[in-house]
Amino acid sequence: MTREELYALRQRTGMTTMLHGCMLADRPMRVRMEYVPGRLAVSSRPPLPYQASLGTDAPGLAILAYLPTAFANSPELRSVRERGYARKSAGDENLDVLSVPLLRHSTPVGSVSVTGRHQTLERHLDEFVDAITGAAENLSSRFGRRLPD
Numbered sequence: 001m002t003r004e005e006l007y008a009l010r011q012r013t014g015m016t017t018m019l020h021g022c023m024l025a026d027r028p029m030r031v032r033m034e035y036v037p038g039r040l041a042v043s044s045r046p047p048l049p050y051q052a053s054l055g056t057d058a059p060g061l062a063i064l065a066y067l068p069t070a071f072a073n074s075p076e077l078r079s080v081r082e083r084g085y086a087r088k089s090a091g092d093e094n095l096d097v098l099s100v101p102l103l104r105h106s107t108p109v110g111s112v113s114v115t116g117r118h119q120t121l122e123r124h125l126d127e128f129v130d131a132i133t134g135a136a137e138n139l140s141s142r143f144g145r146r147l148p149d
Helices: 003-013 058-064 075-083 118-123 125-142
Strands: 016-023 029-036 050-053 086-089 095-104 107-117
Touching: 003 016, 003 029, 003 107, 003 125, 016 058, 029 058, 029 107, 050 058, 058 075, 058 086, 058 095, 058 107, 095 118, 095 125, 107 118, 107 125, 118 125
Parallel strands: none
Antiparallel strands: 016 029, 016 107, 029 050, 086 095, 095 107
């Protein structure tokens, strides 16, 4: 995903947008590779690249749910696959992160996320899911795979 696509997603949603890569060697984790602040600054951000274990946040859960492992069979991850997105608190009770996977064939290679105030994401959830899914489908199609229906 180009930086311009993240800016377009931010323009459409008004939210902070992020691109995450997936590293599966040794200790599976996700790495935040790009960050575009939203129109309403919600918090300070850790420096790039920021990394976290796959099960700790929405970007990681969006990746983990599509891995062909026993871990992907938990109820939470099955729910992520059924919905097509992960949503989780950003560590601040007023902020949530909404993430969808980027797939190359059937393998997750990363995720795309928006972060915003809980109330805003709740009020416009369908709109934000459509926007972020569209951005992820655009990139995933370059890898030869669309997101699951």
